[in-house]
Amino acid sequence: xxxxxxxxxxxxAQWGANFVPSELRQAIKNRLKAELKDELKGELKDELKGELKDELKDELKDELKDELMSKLCEFIPEAIQRQFxxxxxxxxxKRYVEDEFLSMRGENDKASLVERLSSEWRAFVRxxxxxxxxxxxxxxxxxxxxxxxxxxxNQKIFSPVFQLLAHKRVLFSGQxxxxxxxxxxxxxxxxxxxxxxxWNTQADVQIYFHGEDFRFYGDLTNELxxxxxxxxxxxxxxxxFHFSNEQAICFGWPVQGFFKExxxxxxxxxxxxxxxxxxxxxxxxxxDGVSQTAFSKWGPxxxxxxxxxxxxxxxxxxxxxxxxxxxxxxxxxxxxxxGGNRVDYNDAPTVHEVPEFYCLDKDIWHPQIQxxxxxxLPVKPxxxxxxxxxxxxxxERTDEDGINIKSSHVYLPLVEKLKKQGYQVELLEPTGIPxxxxxxxxxxxxxxxxxxxxxxxxxxxxxxxxxGKPVICYIRPEWLxxxxxxxxxxxxxxxxxxxTPYTVEAVLCDLIVNPEKRREIGxxxxxxxxxxxxxxxxxxxxxxIYEGLLKGDPxxxxxx
Numbered sequence: 001x002x003x004x005x006x007x008x009x010x011x012x013a014q015w016g017a018n019f020v021p022s023e024l025r026q027a028i029k030n031r032l033k034a035e036l037k038d039e040l041k042g043e044l045k046d047e048l049k050g051e052l053k054d055e056l057k058d059e060l061k062d063e064l065k066d067e068l069m070s071k072l073c074e075f076i077p078e079a080i081q082r083q084f085x086x087x088x089x090x091x092x093x094k095r096y097v098e099d100e101f102l103s104m105r106g107e108n109d110k111a112s113l114v115e116r117l118s119s120e121w122r123a124f125v126r127x128x129x130x131x132x133x134x135x136x137x138x139x140x141x142x143x144x145x146x147x148x149x150x151x152x153x154n155q156k157i158f159s160p161v162f163q164l165l166a167h168k169r170v171l172f173s174g175q176x177x178x179x180x181x182x183x184x185x186x187x188x189x190x191x192x193x194x195x196x197x198x199w200n201t202q203a204d205v206q207i208y209f210h211g212e213d214f215r216f217y218g219d220l221t222n223e224l225x226x227x228x229x230x231x232x233x234x235x236x237x238x239x240x241f242h243f244s245n246e247q248a249i250c251f252g253w254p255v256q257g258f259f260k261e262x263x264x265x266x267x268x269x270x271x272x273x274x275x276x277x278x279x280x281x282x283x284x285x286x287x288d289g290v291s292q293t294a295f296s297k298w299g300p301x302x303x304x305x306x307x308x309x310x311x312x313x314x315x316x317x318x319x320x321x322x323x324x325x326x327x328x329x330x331x332x333x334x335x336x337x338x339g340g341n342r343v344d345y346n347d348a349p350t351v352h353e354v355p356e357f358y359c360l361d362k363d364i365w366h367p368q369i370q371x372x373x374x375x376x377l378p379v380k381p382x383x384x385x386x387x388x389x390x391x392x393x394x395x396e397r398t399d400e401d402g403i404n405i406k407s408s409h410v411y412l413p414l415v416e417k418l419k420k421q422g423y424q425v426e427l428l429e430p431t432g433i434p435x436x437x438x439x440x441x442x443x444x445x446x447x448x449x450x451x452x453x454x455x456x457x458x459x460x461x462x463x464x465x466x467x468g469k470p471v472i473c474y475i476r477p478e479w480l481x482x483x484x485x486x487x488x489x490x491x492x493x494x495x496x497x498x499x500t501p502y503t504v505e506a507v508l509c510d511l512i513v514n515p516e517k518r519r520e521i522g523x524x525x526x527x528x529x530x531x532x533x534x535x536x537x538x539x540x541x542x543x544x545i546y547e548g549l550l551k552g553d554p555x556x557x558x559x560x
Contacts, residue, residue: 086128087157093124094161111193114167115237121161122236125150135233144228145262148271151235152263155274163276166239166550168543172196173234173251176244176282177459178210178435179538182361186539192546193238197230199252207434208392216252224254231255231268240546241272244282246289246324249331269331278549281332282357286454289325289345291318298476300500303453306403308396333549339456340482353486354545358462359538362530365439365466367522375440377428384424385512387415388445388469390438390460391431407452410501414508423512435463443467446518447511452501455479461496462533468526470518471496472507490532495524 097117104113123133129150131143139147151158168191172180175198187194198209201218216227231251234241243249249269250256259268272279286295286303296304309315325345328335336354337346377386391397391406398404402412415427428445430438442448448464448471450457455476464471475498484491499507511518531537 083157086154089124089128090157090161093121094164097121097161097164110167111191114165114169118165118236121165125158135229138222138225139229141225141228144225144232147232148228151275152267152271155271159274159276162235162239166276167193168546168550169193169238170195170240170242170546171234171238172242172244173199174244174248175200175209175212176284176357177208178360179282179358179459180242180244181209181211182359182535183357183538183542184213186359186535187543187546189536190539190543192543195238197234197251199227199250201252207432210436216254218252218254224258227252227255228258235272235275235277238277240278240280240549242280242282245284246287246321249279249281249328266327266331273331278333278546279331280334280336280545280549281328282336282354283338283346283351285458286341287316287321289321289328290341291321291344292316293318294343295341298455298478301453303405303451303455306409306453307405308399308403334545338483340476340479341456342482353483353490354541355487355490355532356538356541358459359533359535360459360462360466360529362466362534362536364436365442365463367443367468367526369439369443371440371443375437377441377444380426381424384426385447386426386428386445387411387447387449387508388428388442388464389449390429392460405451405454407450407501410452410504411449414505417505418509418512423509425512435459439463439467442469445469447472447508449508452499452504457496462529465495465525465529466533468522470511470521470525472499472504472511474498474500493524493528493531495521495528497521 100113100117101110104110122135126135126147127133129147131146136143170184170187170192172184172195175181175196180196184194184196195213196211197214197216198212199216200206200209201216214230216223216230220226234251249266251268255268256266259266269279283289287309292304292310296302304310307316313320322344329345329348329350332350335348335351336357337351338353338355338358340353342351389406389408389411391404391408397406398408401409403409412427415425418425428441430441433441442463445464446469448461448469450461450471450473452472452474455474456479457471457473457475461471461473473496475494475496480491480494497507497511
């Protein structure tokens with residue numbers, strides 16, 4: 001009988017790595033260590049470092065087997081039986097879900113059915129974890145920890161049910177300026193449950209955000225419980241999680257810190273992956289997955305040489321940027337990029353050119369918006385051309401010599417030079433103004449002046465195009481060609497006027513003296529922005545991408 005049981009244990013060890021979760025195996029080892037006699041611990045120290053199956057191999061000394069067997073007999077059968085019971089119950093629940101889907105009247109009923117079944121599924125999980133099926137508005141930390149641990153231990157068993165319940169449900173965790181907000185509204189028009197969580201607690205950046213469905217303020221006495229409760233609920237309520245910005249694939253710093261301390265760095269994201277959730281990520285610039293060394297090599301001038309952060313490794317360094325890129329690529333099923341910066345971790349099959357993500361509202365940025373009196377520009381002589389040059393967080397991004405990557409050190413002297421030469425130009429340099437208000441200044445400008453060495457453009461330029469304004473900004477040929485491979489039409493129609501620090505004077509003078517040329521470029525800019533950067537365009541494109549992810553599309557190429 002003992003021999004048969006020992007053989008069974010050896011078989012259990014062989015399939016234990018797949019069936020028995022790692023945390024259960026660890027618990028078994030911990031219990032064995034605690035209960036073995038003191039005089040045996042020394043001899044078994046090396047063996048106990050291995051996996052459970054290694055501990056049960058013939059290498060164990062004959063005189064120790066009986067002692068070990070007696071301890072295993074007490075614990076393993078009960079633990080494995082619990083796993084068998086849970087697996088059977090989960091299989092029954094999965095059949096129940098399949099039957100419910102078969103009995104629904106039509107696809108239009110699926111959304112409400114998925115919500116009901118997801119609620120029942122959480123009740124099942126909580127009951128199995130020994131918790132009340134009812135979730136209080138703000139559960140205790142002990143309650144949350146118990147449910148989270150149960151999900152982690154049994155994620156392989158639970159994943160098929162989560163995937164079966166997957167539907168058109170996406171959560172944007174974190175802001176991306178206002179892009180994710182307008183995109184989420186457009187996705188709702190396309191039949192999606194699309195919500196946005198604003199977990200950024202910094203007061204000074206809220207001027208860039210236009211709305212949220214949920215928000216963490218960071219000032220509650222039970223902040224961690226509130227944040228964890230939201231994270232845990234989102235596991236049952238959403239199937240796609242869309243994150244944006246370098247270092248920000250998370251649900252805020254309290255949640256990230258909780259998981260890091262107890263389970264390891266990024267474990268809250270690995271849990272989403274283990275449960276079959278889809279992860280989408282939006283890139284936000286030069287240090288996002290690309291080393292400073294690699295980025296500095298882009299010519300004709302190195303933008304890194306004039307960057308305020310080039311010598312601050314806590315912001316930008318090879319180690320920091322590449323460590324982030326490695327993690328980002330390890331969890332993201334799909335990544336949105338715009339600008340073709342394909343080096344280091346941006347040179348990956350999951351990275352795609354998706355201009356539509358970077359979207360805005362066509363009516364808020366409309367060429368004919370009504371301008372409040374307090375934003376009206378002062379009256380200037382007829383024929384005066386207003387130039388617009390803005391730098392967000394100007395003081396932080398500009399060094400003591402007035403140099404920044406927005407090329408202020410090029411534009412400001414140039415404007416003064418043109419004035420001395422008799423050109424009727426005035427410069428607008430707003431900073432720190434909410435973009436819901438700064439648009440009233442933007443719409444009165446005639447020409448937008450943007451970066452001359454970076455190689456691409458950002459939100460300010462997209463706003464300018466939507467307002468129907470001509471823009472001067474350096475477009476790096478290599479990035480444009482990289483983008484052309486994926487979206488040739490975007491590359492062909494891009495209306496931005498490319499210039500470098502050496503050519504910008506001639507380009508700007510040509511626009512100043514040619515109002516008809518400005519008007520024509522402005523009209524093309526508006527049409528381009530409507531096609532590629534409107535919320536409606538974003539809703540259509542991201543809906544297609546998300547649906548492909550849920551269906552397991554391995555390519556997810558650009559679809560017309």
